[in-house]
Amino acid sequence: MNPMDKKRLRLTRGLTTSPLEHLCEFHHVPRAPDYNGRVNTRSLDAFLTSPHIRVFRATNLVAADDGYTGIPYLWPGCVEAVDEAASLVSFRQWGGIETLELVDCCMDAEGIGRIVERMPRLKVLRYWHEVKWHGCQLEWAAGLFVEAVENARALVIDEPLYQERRRLQQGLRHGATTTTTTTTGAGAGPARGQTSLSSSLLVARQITDLAIGIEGFFGETAVAVGSLRGFPAAKRIAVDVGVFLGPDPATGEVRTMVTTPARDQDFAVWDVTTALPALVDLLPESVEEFEFALSWGARRDPPVSWPDLWRGFKERRAEKLPNLKTVRIVEQIGRAHSQTAEPARLELERLARDGVDKTRRVAEEVGAEYLYGTSQRPTWRTEFEERVWTRSD
Template structure:
């Protein structure tokens, strides 16, 4: 069942006349029209009749009867979403959230919202309080004994926004849905979880998430934000994260070392699949790099971005980039010559490793780093990485003729160290190749 853009009012009228219609849906897409849709597109039914039925439906909703929920406000906002006012909530957020209350058997859900756009400043906090209350109600009821619990069977949640510099949504917005009892997979983009102004706090102290897989692309998070999320995912085995700066330079200089260290601390003993990369041309640089991953004791597959390994180690206290913090006493200032070899960084348990290199030129990275990373790799591999079956480097370029510094020299070195390599064309106009490259 697909409700295009959360703006098809005829579905609400259908649900008012026959509630069982929504019980049959197990896949719901509020983002695009690609499946079943209502036969009534709003033209065959008198609009005023639709509004009357919708108003009745709203007033009867048990999810709008929770303490603090203002059903009159929801009525106004939903009817505004349906075009009964002057575009008060242009993203159809309230109508979309109300739709969620009708689906007790959905297992696969796709959502599109960024924020309640168009809400006047004086009503913004009220709007946030109201949609948070109803999302909390949905999460709370999903764990009850009610036979018609909305989203109580949801296993896969996909949250898609425009993957660009200006568009983002706080991870906090999705928190209630992350506590749904059957939810196992989260796929999302353009989420933020940054200390202070975009912070993420897990407020359900007696509830953990049952997520097993998390894939985040074009997201903007720091070590504090990812740590807060992963501290409540005891069943997580797969984590994939693609970093990007967001508007006003949010995390344009990223502390990749602290970020990976936070992952290691929270779920290093349970993760089997990990990928951490940087979206192409999405940041200005990093503050610190990754120098050891031995705390990941069960990792089978690993993919890292070259950028994560290009910078001072966390232990040194040095921060590169705009911070330009000097190293602690006893540590020399980082240069490319300090790049440690991969056989010292990677955990012995890893079976497959891929390095994603796309910023040699745009970030001014010295090609020497690639040579140093793989220095002595072949000879050290049997003793230091005994489980490694597959090792590869992917060079991503914008065009077939794009220059990669010291490319031929690097390739000869990789071949001598028995490392597979190839060039990947990352064209924004084409379907993305791999989760970490957005169109």
């Protein structure tokens, strides 16, 4: 090997190739979604940070710091991170993921913010929350979760040095002698020795497909989703009723199951019968397909006042949501009935039938398609299960 190639080889240290470079879709589904299932999100850093992976799907991930049973998430390279070298080389602090689907995972605002702020390519974000072992995130601040995504800025790197290293490495692996061409003039990259240029972007502004919900509506919504207008490019949105059943983030109120809510004194204490937002006001103008999910006979049923979310929808749809083409209400009924003894099971079934009648009327009033059944799930959840579980069988 001549001296020039030896010098080039030194540049490639830490950039050894791997079969993972050809992996563009990654699924981590070791078990079905489960209250007791907990996976440390950091254990998957090698895949979250891969510049090659475009689709990432997983279940049971935990990225929450509750000071008790949660597992906080720190991206590789964070100053707080321990054993940074255990994941990937330190310069790889962003990933190439475009689709992120997290089913029955347990994450707080800080956790999801740290994850998406390193995904400058992200276009699809779908997250369904589940309380984990020992009540981790039993009081979930869905509104703060959404705000964390809206405020996340991803670093966009122009990396001529990294790209040059990759070319050198690949050439040396194949025994080729490479040459370096220096380009000058308009449009040229940084000169040798010059640091890479970088800029940042708001991840939420490029997301075109968004889903957020709560599995089984278990626990409390500590802070509700107050708006989704921070996603101005979103064309497809799916939500669960549970994310709206709590105080608006603007009030400063945080609902808990055991303590008096903290709040801004200028606002009244949240009341589910009077303080639900109007869906027509919180959706972005860009939305073309909107899906709204409910679940009856689970751990807890939606409150009787939930139809108030749809107030003014039919009358103001054309003005507020000019691009909206499809509206769908999906309802799962009786999921927990088979586990309930008589006669309570019969009463639950009666309540579920009443719920179906009520939802059907709401769907007719707002011009929405209505789908229901014991296995009815949001469309994207069905798609997720078909992709993941079918391939796993």
